[in-house]
Amino acid sequence: MRIKEGFVLRTICGQHVVSGEGTANVNFSKLVSLNESAAYLFQKVGNGAFTPETLADLLLEEYEVDRETALKDAENLCAQWKEIGIAE
Amino acid sequence: MEGNRDRRVSQGTDRQFFALLRSGLWNEVPERAPFAVGTDWEALYRLAFEQTVVPLVTDGINRLPGEFLPAEPERLDPFLGDLMMTAQRNRLLDGFIPGLFSALQGIPVVLIKGQALAQDYPDPERRQPGDIDLLLLPSSYEAAKDVLLPKATKVLEEEREIWHQGMRFRSIEVEVHGSIGTLMSRKLDRKLAALLEQQFDGRPFPQVTVGGVGIPVPDADFNAVYVFVHFLHHYWSGGVGLRQFVDWMTFVSVHKRDIHPVILEKRLADLGLLRIWKVFTGFAQEYLGCPAEKLPLAAEPDAGKDARIWRYIRRCGNFGKNVDRTRKKEPFLVRKVHSFWRLVVADRLRHFPVFPQESIRFFLGAFGYGLQRLANGE
Numbered sequence: 001m002r003i004k005e006g007f008v009l010r011t012i013c014g015q016h017v018v019s020g021e022g023t024a025n026v027n028f029s030k031l032v033s034l035n036e037s038a039a040y041l042f043q044k045v046g047n048g049a050f051t052p053e054t055l056a057d058l059l060l061e062e063y064e065v066d067r068e069t070a071l072k073d074a075e076n077l078c079a080q081w082k083e084i085g086i087a088e
Numbered sequence: 089m090e091g092n093r094d095r096r097v098s099q100g101t102d103r104q105f106f107a108l109l110r111s112g113l114w115n116e117v118p119e120r121a122p123f124a125v126g127t128d129w130e131a132l133y134r135l136a137f138e139q140t141v142v143p144l145v146t147d148g149i150n151r152l153p154g155e156f157l158p159a160e161p162e163r164l165d166p167f168l169g170d171l172m173m174t175a176q177r178n179r180l181l182d183g184f185i186p187g188l189f190s191a192l193q194g195i196p197v198v199l200i201k202g203q204a205l206a207q208d209y210p211d212p213e214r215r216q217p218g219d220i221d222l223l224l225l226p227s228s229y230e231a232a233k234d235v236l237l238p239k240a241t242k243v244l245e246e247e248r249e250i251w252h253q254g255m256r257f258r259s260i261e262v263e264v265h266g267s268i269g270t271l272m273s274r275k276l277d278r279k280l281a282a283l284l285e286q287q288f289d290g291r292p293f294p295q296v297t298v299g300g301v302g303i304p305v306p307d308a309d310f311n312a313v314y315v316f317v318h319f320l321h322h323y324w325s326g327g328v329g330l331r332q333f334v335d336w337m338t339f340v341s342v343h344k345r346d347i348h349p350v351i352l353e354k355r356l357a358d359l360g361l362l363r364i365w366k367v368f369t370g371f372a373q374e375y376l377g378c379p380a381e382k383l384p385l386a387a388e389p390d391a392g393k394d395a396r397i398w399r400y401i402r403r404c405g406n407f408g409k410n411v412d413r414t415r416k417k418e419p420f421l422v423r424k425v426h427s428f429w430r431l432v433v434a435d436r437l438r439h440f441p442v443f444p445q446e447s448i449r450f451f452l453g454a455f456g457y458g459l460q461r462l463a464n465g466e
Contacts, residue, residue: 012171013149013164014157019172021179028176031169033161 001078002049007086009034009042018042018086032084037063038077052078101131102402108132108148109141110377113334115210118148123156129163139401140331142170143214175213178206181220184260186301188220191239195231196288197224199298200265204305205315205335207296208342216331219254219261223306225288226251229266236262268314270321273453279359280317283310308346312384313355315339316365324439324450327404337372341382349384356385364443371397393442400438424462 006021016039020028034042037059044058055074059065065073081087103122111118136145146167149157158164181203189197198204200223206215224232229251236255237243240262244254251266268284269277293304306314315336322328340347356362362385370389372378375398380386418426440447 012168013146013152013161014154015161015164015168017168017172020176029173031165031172033165033168 001051001082001087003042003045003047003081004086004088005047009039011039016042020086028085030084032086037073041074041077050078100125101128101135102398104132105135105139105145106375106377108145108152109136109330109334111148111151112141112144112146112214113210113338114377116377117151120153120156123152127156127158129158133166135402136167137170138329140216140329141334142167143174143216144209144334146171147211147214170216171214174216177217178203178213178215181217181260182212182299184257184299185220185303186299188222188236188262189301189303191235192222192232195224195228195235197222197228197232198287198293198304198306199223199296200306200311200314201318201335203298204296204303205339207298208338215335219263221263221265223265223268223284225284226266229253229264232264236264268317270317270325271454271457272321272324272450274456276359276361276453283313283355286310308343309348309351309355312340312343312347312352313359316361316368317359320361320364323401325454328401330401333368333372333401334376336368337376337378337383340384341378344382344384347384352384360446360449364446367393367442368397370394396438396442 006024007018008021010017010019016034016036018032018034040062041055041058045054052071052074055077056067056070059070059074060067063070078087100122104127107119107122110116132145133142136142146164149164149167185199185203189199199221201221202215202218203220206212206217209215222232233253237253239257240255241258242256244256244261246253250269250271253264255262255264268280270280271277287306287310291307294307295302296305297303305311319328319332319336322332353362356365365385366387367390369378369380369383369386371394372383373380373386374389374391374394437447
C-alpha cells in the first residue's frame, strides 16, 4: 500500500489536513483531517510502500502503546485511507 | 435590546472579518484586538462565504495565535474545505485554459477577469474562481463561437445584444464577451466600445502564465479601467461581493508601475468615473488596508462614505445573492415594476449620498435602457 501521488499533508489553522494537489486529484472533494498520530504516520511513510505492520512499528517507535493495539489502529487507518481514496 | 446586541455581534464579526481578510491580502499577522471578545465562527464563515473570500480569510485564521482558534477544531472545517476546493478548482480551470487558447489560435482574444486576475493574488489559488472569461471584438465573436460551440458539452443562452455567449465544457463554464458594455449609460458604453477597439489594434498583448503557458491578457492601462468598470457595473446594478473589489484593488496595486497615471486619469475623466474611482481608493485603504502609495490616483479615505459602501456591499452579497430575486412566477409587468424599483430607484437612492452626481446620471442611463428592454418585451 502507498499514499496516492499528489496527496500532501498540510497544517492549516492548527489542523492536519490532507489535500490532493496533483492534476489527477482535481475531483477529490473530501476534507481529510488527521489527528496527531495519523499525521505522524502520513509524514513518516511519505511516498514509500507500507503495510499495517510498518505503521504499527512506527507507532511503537513514537508512542507508548502495546503492539496489539498499535496493529489494530494501523489496520483501521489503512482501511480508512483506502476507503477515502488517499491510499492505494 | 436584542437588536442592539445583534448589531454589536455583527460589528464584532465585521471587524474580525476585515482583520483576517487584510492578513490574507497582505501576508501580515492579523490584528488581535477584534478577537479578544470571542468569535462567532459560523457568522464569520457566512460573511466570508457571501463575500466570496473564504480562502483569503482562512489564510488570516492560519496566522492567528492558537488561543484565538476554536476549542472544537471542526468548527473550522467549512473554511478548510473551501480552501482545498478553491485550490483544486483553480488548478482545474488553469489546466483547461491553454487548450482553449490553442483552439482559438488565429483569433485575437484575451483572457479577462477571474483566472487572469488570480495571478496577481498573493497566492493565485486563494481566489475563489467562477468561470473562464474571454474578450474579443464583435468582429471576432462569430469566429470564436464557430470554434468553441461544437466542442462544448452544453451551449447556454446567448445574450446577443451584449455579444455574450456562455457554454460549458463538463463542469467548466466559458463565457465569450464581444463587448464591455455596462448598461448603465449609453454614452459610457459607447466610450467603452471605443476603448475595446483601441485595445485590439494589432499590438501584441502582454501575457500571464496560466497552466504553465503564456496566455494573452489586456494591457494594464486598459485592464485597470475594465476591471474597475466591471466591478462598478455590478456594484451599481444589483450587488457585488468584496471578491470583485479585491480583484480590482489587487490588479491596480500589483500593476501600478505598468499603469500610466496620465492615461488612466484622462480615461476615467472622459468616462465620468474619476470621482468614483477616487472614493473607492479610499475604501481600499480604510477597509482592506491597501497602502495609498500602491493605488493609482489614490484619494483620502472618507469614513462616512466608506461605511456606506460597506453596508451596501454587505447587504447585497456577491452578485446580489442576499437580495430577494425569487419573483420569477409573478406576472411580467409586476416583475418589471419590482426590478425597476429595486435596481433603478432603490439602489440608486442608496448610492446617492456617496455618489450624488453619478446616481442621477446612471439613473437616467438605466431608465433609458430599461424602457428599451420593456419595449422589446425582454
